[in-house]
Amino acid sequence: MKAIGVTEFGGPDALTVIELPEPHPGPGEARIKVAAAAVNPTDTVVRSGARGTGDRQPPYIPGMDAAGVIDEVGEGSKWQVGDEVMAIALPYGEHQGAYVEYLVGDDASMARIPANTDIITAAALPMNALTATQILEKLGLRPGQTLAVTGAAGTLGNYLVQLAKHAGLVVIADAADKDRQLVESLGPDHIVPRGDDVASHIRRIAPDGVDGLADAALQRDQAAPAIREDGAMAIVRAWDGRPGRGIDLHQAGVFDEYRSGEKLDRIRALAEDGVLTPRVAATLPSGQAPGAHRRLEAGGVRGRILLTFP
Numbered sequence: 001m002k003a004i005g006v007t008e009f010g011g012p013d014a015l016t017v018i019e020l021p022e023p024h025p026g027p028g029e030a031r032i033k034v035a036a037a038a039v040n041p042t043d044t045v046v047r048s049g050a051r052g053t054g055d056r057q058p059p060y061i062p063g064m065d066a067a068g069v070i071d072e073v074g075e076g077s078k079w080q081v082g083d084e085v086m087a088i089a090l091p092y093g094e095h096q097g098a099y100v101e102y103l104v105g106d107d108a109s110m111a112r113i114p115a116n117t118d119i120i121t122a123a124a125l126p127m128n129a130l131t132a133t134q135i136l137e138k139l140g141l142r143p144g145q146t147l148a149v150t151g152a153a154g155t156l157g158n159y160l161v162q163l164a165k166h167a168g169l170v171v172i173a174d175a176a177d178k179d180r181q182l183v184e185s186l187g188p189d190h191i192v193p194r195g196d197d198v199a200s201h202i203r204r205i206a207p208d209g210v211d212g213l214a215d216a217a218l219q220r221d222q223a224a225p226a227i228r229e230d231g232a233m234a235i236v237r238a239w240d241g242r243p244g245r246g247i248d249l250h251q252a253g254v255f256d257e258y259r260s261g262e263k264l265d266r267i268r269a270l271a272e273d274g275v276l277t278p279r280v281a282a283t284l285p286s287g288q289a290p291g292a293h294r295r296l297e298a299g300g301v302r303g304r305i306l307l308t309f310p
């Protein structure tokens with residue numbers, strides 16, 4: 001089968017078409033004929049080799065989100081040939097990443113696509129909506145408490161704001177002027193200017209500090225002063241620093257959600273109810289993966305770039 005990946009780490013042009021043996025599902029697994037895979041920031045890390053690869057040998061195939069149609073099922077699988085599903089994939093897991101024609105995955109790594117969402121767009125949902133769900137679980141805020149979200153215009157930020165509002169939190173989201181309308185459409189209670197001084201802008205709205213902060217913009221010690229004493233902070237990449245002042249620090253780890261099929265199905269239902277709205281920046285044939293990575297790394301992409309596999 002055709003996959004897009006790297007045999008040697010490098011820049012966007014290191015991504016090439018790679019022939020891999022066609023995979024077949026084992027017990028409790030199913031195979032997706034992939035319609036689309038999303039391009040996420042973490043894919044650029046897999047491509048460049050900036051993070052360890054565990055025991056895995058090349059080629060390395062990025063991609064943590066896919067949507068498509070089940071075309072083969074393993075023994076005892078709950079899925080049926082023809083089911084339209086979305087899935088999370090782990091580039092360094094038992095199977096490879098999602099930039100592939102055929103993705104084999106555990107039954108529980110998949111859920112039906114939302115009824116109101118086309119099969120390409122559905123690829124923008126699983127990984128980041130699971131991450132946002134996990135972050136809110138870890139922060140453990142109660143309805144009426146206040147959550148600040150940095151990077152609210154990004155895909156993870158979008159889902160964080162929408163899910164937090166749905167959970168009854170008071171949400172303060174950051175936005176650049178050019179992203180204000182987009183962020184407003186997510187329904188936060190307050191919008192503050194994004195940037196290095198985001199914490200002081202948040203403090204103007206919440207003088208005692210917010211109960212929790214989800215740092216999707218990786219602002220870390222710039223953002224942490226927005227949090228009240230003994231509050232909570234969620235980070236999405238490793239950070240050597242600490243927020244101090246009794247603040248609980250939670251590290252998001254979506255790898256742990258690989259078998260969270262029930263959560264993924266709740267995400268499906270929330271998308272059907274209009275709580276979560278997947279956003280697509282562009283849909284490109286998979287051969288244009290280098291251009292997609294270049295565009296993502298340049299910044300300013302709003303919505304996910306999706307790679308299609310014919």
Ligand SMILES: NC(=O)c1ccc[n+]([C@@H]2O[C@H](COP(=O)([O-])OP(=O)(O)OC[C@H]3O[C@@H](n4cnc5c(N)ncnc54)[C@H](OP(=O)(O)O)[C@@H]3O)[C@@H](O)[C@H]2O)c1
Nearest residue numbers: 041042131151153154155156194217236252253254299300
């Ligand atoms: N640990 C996990 O399990 C996990 C899971 C999912 C995602 N993540 C990580 O979460 C982060 C967000 O993911 P994403 O998909 O939402 O990325 P994204 O769509 O690129 O969004 C990131 C947002 O943050 C903004 N931003 C970047 N630097 C900023 C700064 N200094 N000040 C204010 N805003 C800034 C970006 O704006 P510009 O585009 O204008 O730069 C963009 O709007 C990524 O680092 C990703 O790898 C981690």
